[in-house]
Every structure is written in structure tokens, then in C-alpha cells.
Amino acid sequence: MTQQLAQDLAPQLTQFQHNRSAATTDQATGAAGTPFQPTALEKQLFAETKSAIGKWQESPANREKLASLPGMTSEELRGFFHSLLAAPEFVQMNALVDKHRSSPAADISFPLKAVSAGIDGSLVLIIGVQGSIGVAVDPTDPTNYSEDVLYASGQIEIGVGEGGETGVVVGFWNVAPIDLGGTSYGWEVEIDDFGGGYVEASYTNFNQTGFIGVSVSLDAGEEDGAEGEASYTLVWSATPIYQPPAQNYMIIKSIYCNDNSESGHDEVYFFFTIDNGTRYRYPSQGEFSMAKGDTWNAGRSIRFNSQVYVQLFDQDDTSSDDPLGSCTYTASSVPSSTTVSGSGGEYTLSAVLNPVWNAYK
Amino acid sequence: MGNTAFTLTQISCAGTSESGHDEVMILWQADAGMAHLFPAGRAAVSMEDGDTWSSVNLQMSFVNDCLVSLYDQDSSLDPKLADYLVSYDYTPDSMPATVTLTNPNGAQYTLTISNVSITK
Numbered sequence: 001m002t003q004q005l006a007q008d009l010a011p012q013l014t015q016f017q018h019n020r021s022a023a024t025t026d027q028a029t030g031a032a033g034t035p036f037q038p039t040a041l042e043k044q045l046f047a048e049t050k051s052a053i054g055k056w057q058e059s060p061a062n063r064e065k066l067a068s069l070p071g072m073t074s075e076e077l078r079g080f081f082h083s084l085l086a087a088p089e090f091v092q093m094n095a096l097v098d099k100h101r102s103s104p105a106a107d108i109s110f111p112l113k114a115v116s117a118g119i120d121g122s123l124v125l126i127i128g129v130q131g132s133i134g135v136a137v138d139p140t141d142p143t144n145y146s147e148d149v150l151y152a153s154g155q156i157e158i159g160v161g162e163g164g165e166t167g168v169v170v171g172f173w174n175v176a177p178i179d180l181g182g183t184s185y186g187w188e189v190e191i192d193d194f195g196g197g198y199v200e201a202s203y204t205n206f207n208q209t210g211f212i213g214v215s216v217s218l219d220a221g222e223e224d225g226a227e228g229e230a231s232y233t234l235v236w237s238a239t240p241i242y243q244p245p246a247q248n249y250m251i252i253k254s255i256y257c258n259d260n261s262e263s264g265h266d267e268v269y270f271f272f273t274i275d276n277g278t279r280y281r282y283p284s285q286g287e288f289s290m291a292k293g294d295t296w297n298a299g300r301s302i303r304f305n306s307q308v309y310v311q312l313f314d315q316d317d318t319s320s321d322d323p324l325g326s327c328t329y330t331a332s333s334v335p336s337s338t339t340v341s342g343s344g345g346e347y348t349l350s351a352v353l354n355p356v357w358n359a360y361k
Numbered sequence: 362m363g364n365t366a367f368t369l370t371q372i373s374c375a376g377t378s379e380s381g382h383d384e385v386m387i388l389w390q391a392d393a394g395m396a397h398l399f400p401a402g403r404a405a406v407s408m409e410d411g412d413t414w415s416s417v418n419l420q421m422s423f424v425n426d427c428l429v430s431l432y433d434q435d436s437s438l439d440p441k442l443a444d445y446l447v448s449y450d451y452t453p454d455s456m457p458a459t460v461t462l463t464n465p466n467g468a469q470y471t472l473t474i475s476n477v478s479i480t481k
Contacts, residue, residue, distance in 0.1 A: 182404060241388075241396035249393070249425055251450070265465060284388070284396075285432060286445030289465040299450020301393040301426045355425060359453035359479050360363035 036189055036201035036211050041107050043191055045096040045172070049216040050197035053168045056089040057218070066166055069119065078150055081135035084168065085117045093170070097139050100172075110174035110211065115139045116151065120169035120217050131231060132169050132215075136177035149177040153184075153233035173213030181235040184212060202231075241284055243274065246303035248331050252310070254297045254350045257290040260314075261322055261345030265289040267315040268296065268324065268347075274304045287315045290347075306331055312340060312347055329353075365453045366422035368476040369429065371415045374408040375461070376469035378446055382407045383433040383468065385414065386443065391423035405434040420476075427451045431462075431470055446470065453479055 038046065056062050065080065072080065084090070100112050118134015133152045173180060182204055189199040200215050252272075260266045267287035273279040282300045290296060302308050312324035324347055325340025334353035339346060369387070377383045384405035390396045399419060400406070406414050421427050430448035447462035447470050456479075461471045 241390060243393040251426060283430060283445035285443045288445060291465070294465065297450070299426065299428050299448060301428060303393045357363070357453035359365070360481050
């Protein structure tokens with residue numbers, strides 16, 4: 001297990017273990033209703049997926065990549081799974097995904113809202129998960145990293161040091177990537193003349209959702225042992241929130257409204273672009289209502305090397321959002337107070353660079 | 362560099378951002394690193410004035426800060442969307458046992474933490 005990845009995921013794994021334990025006490029009733037019956041198009045999709053996985057795993061270079069997974073950071077894992085879905089071996093599968101999305105209801109048994117790619121098996125060398133870890137994307141915009149999630153599903157074996165065979169698993173889901181989390185139950189889907197491979201339908205009892213999707217692999221993984229076995233799936237990083245390590249650390253402690261840009265309140269949010277690269281939003285969803293005299297204790301920490309470009313906006317339901325001003329912080333200049341203005345509004349940002357904490361002295 | 366650990370034990374609601382309930386979810390992020398959403402999936406906790414979510418029990422640790430944000434997940438909207446409610450940035454120098462947070466939309470939530478451990 002890599003130290004960075006272990007550190008990143010340790011809190012998640014603790015929660016994962018807690019929820020996984022709870023899941024095993026539930027009744028595996030998910031498949032008690034109507035079992036999943038794939039349409040002809042879906043059988044074709046699953047068969048092509050199985051074939052693509054097989055071709056991909058035949059390549060020595062790709063097997064070498066699989067072997068290198070334990071050394072990857074979470075962001076590298078994320079990139080790896082995205083590249084896997086875009087690999088030449090999966091071109092036909094992706095074409096069938098597009099066909100599925102545009103097909104009439106009679107030709108499909110579920111709407112395709114997420115496609116996942118991961119590795120399945122005994123993954124204790126990576127993050128201590130026995131099951132699957134991977135990425136799930138929106139099939140309408142599969143290369144948009146801001147819409148994806150990382151997931152871990154199956155059992156948890158924190159502290160166990162033995163690994164085992166791993167293989168690629170691809171999933172097709174009728175829920176959005178962010179909704180893959182929670183407890184589900186897997187049942188093998190019997191498909192005539194499928195030949196090899198393993199197709200598993202997943203069901204959840206939560207909110208009476210029922211069938212949530214299908215995963216395809218070459219072999220039944222560690223999580224597929226018993227029919228109806230409970231599995232817990234954790235998802236995270238639905239939007240670009242994670243920031244890679246950097247040389248500097250700053251916190252935008254608060255934002256004070258000297259004057260709002262419109263009558264009533266401004267609905268304030270801000271973007272921050274790190275080192276001319278990734279642009280992040282805070283809050284990641286929604287806004288904070290502010291009028292003259294209000295303070296928003298944002299507490300937004302930012303890792304950067306050379307500079308951070310911050311842009312304030314007033315969210316507007318009926319037209320494009322109104323800019324409220326911007327500023328650039330650099331490694332040599334992070335004023336404790338910076339006033340910006342735009343669209344008639346004026347705001348003061350309070351920030352600190354590389355804070356030294358009294359509690360650690 | 363030191364390390365700070367704590368447990369977010371409970372969340373109390375004394376006001377919601379909209380009429381009826383907020384569907385509360387916790388997004389927390391230590392040291393601007395990996396973000397964590399709790400509970401997983403769509404299992405947000407429905408809260409209104411007077412409610413206490415007493416089984417949070419989330420253990421967190423950080424070096425510089427841990428930003429804990431509450432979101433209201435509105436099932437009538439796109440599932441990817443949620444409304445920001447309030448947040449608190451825990452730092453080694455600011456670890457209040459309870460902190461009450463408000464936003465102008467009417468939301469008022471109190472975060473309670475315990476087991477604060479600071480390693481120098």
C-alpha cells in the first residue's frame with residue numbers, strides 16, 4: 001500500500017469497514033423482485049465488454065500497468081482508469097454504449113447513467129480492499145473528470161498484506177456516478193451462449209431503488225463469492241475537490257461583503273485556479289447568500305506552487321453569473337486582506353499563507 | 362509538523378434553509394486532500410428545527426485544517442447538485458467543542474466534536 005494513498009483513504013476505509021459490517025446484517029432481498037433480464041443489445045454489450053477486457057489483459061504492457069497499481073496515488077489511479085476506458089480495445093464497447101443511450105426503450109432494460117472501469121479481485125496491496133476499486137463516469141461526457149467518482153466496493157481488509165490476482169471489471173449503471181454508493185447485493189446473470197466471463201447484476205434495498213446495474217469481468221472476483229452477498233460501495237471526489245500536494249499552503253479564511261452587487265443578497269461562490277491548471281469551485285455546489293456587512297467564514301484551504309487565481313461570482317438563475325472581482329495570490333504575496341470589486345459589488349478576502357499553529361509549538 | 366485528530370460526534374439543527382426539512386450530507390476535507398462525503402449514496406439525513414443527528418461519529422485527522430461543510434441534497438434536482446448550507450474550518454488553533462453556524466437562508470446547525478488529540 002502506498003503511503004500517500006493509504007493516508008488519503010484511511011478515513012474512508014474506516015468508514016467503509018463500519019458500513020460494510022452493517023451491510024452484512026441486512027437481508028439480501030434485492031433480487032427478490034424481478035430479476036434482471038438483459039435485452040439483445042445489452043447481451044451484445046456485455047459480450048463485447050468481456051472481449052475487450054480479455055484483449056486488454058492479453059497485452060504484456062497492460063499487465064505491467066496492472067502490476068504497477070500498488071505504487072499509484074489516488075489521482076494516478078483515477079487517470080489510469082480513465083485511460084483504460086479510452087483504450088483502443090474498448091472502442092467497440094464504447095460504440096455500443098452510445099447505441100444503448102440512443103436506443104428506444106423497447107431495446108433496453110435500463111437507462112445507462114454511468115459506466116465504471118476498475119480492477120476486481122484481492123486488492124489488499126493497493127488500499128486494503130477485497131473487491132473492486134475504480135472510476136465511474138457519466139457516459140454522456142466520459143472524459144469530463146469533474147463528473148466522475150472514484151469508488152471502492154466489496155470487503156475491507158485493513159492491515160492485511162497479501163495480494164492476489166486482479167482483473168479489469170467494467171460496469172453499466174442506471175444511477176449517476178455519485179449515486180453508486182451504499183449497500184448492494186450481487187447476483188450472477190445467466191446468459192445463454194455467453195461463454196466464460198462473469199456478469200453480475202447489483203441490487204439495492206435503499207429507497208426501493210432495486211436493480212442498479214451490471215458489472216462484467218472475466219472471472220468472478222472476491223466480492224462475487226456467494227449469490228446475494230452484501231457489498232458496500234464508497235464513492236468520492238464527485239467534483240474536482242482533491243488538490244495534489246504542493247509547496248505552499250494558504251487558507252482563504254473569510255470573505256466580507258462591503259457592498260452587494262444587487263438588491264437583496266448576492267449568491268456568492270468563487271473559483272480558484274491553481275498554478276494555471278485545475279480550476280476548483282467553492283462551495284463545490286451551491287452558494288452563500290451575502291449582503292452588505294455579512295461575513296462568510298469560508299475556510300477554504302489551497303495547495304499551490306506558484307500562484308492562485310481567485311474569482312468571485314454572484315450566481316444568477318436567469319442570466320450568466322455576475323463577476324464580483326478577482327485577484328491573484330503568489331508564493332511571495334498573500335496579503336492578509338485583499339479587496340475586489342465587480343458588477344457593483346465589493347468584497348474583502350482575508351487569507352493566510354503557510355500558517356504556523358500555536359497548538360503545535 | 363504536528364497532527365490533530367478529533368471525532369465529529371453530532372449535528373443539531375435549529376433552523377433549515379428551506380421550508381420543511383434539509384436533507385443533510387457532510388463533505389469534509391483534511392488539508393485540501395481527498396474529500397469525503399457522508400453518508401454514502403443518497404442516504405442524506407433529513408433534519409428540521411430541533412433535530413439532532415447523534416450517530417455521526419466521524420473520525421478525522423489533519424495537519425493544517427479540516428474543512429467540514431454541510432450540504433442540503435435536494436432530490437427534486439439533479440442528483441449531482443446540492444445546496445451549500447454551512448461550513449467550519451477546524452484548525453489546530455480552533456477546535457471548539459461546539460460551534461453554531463448559520464447562513465442567511467435560515468439554516469442553523471451546531472457541530473459537536475470530541476476526542477480532540479493534538480500531537481506536536
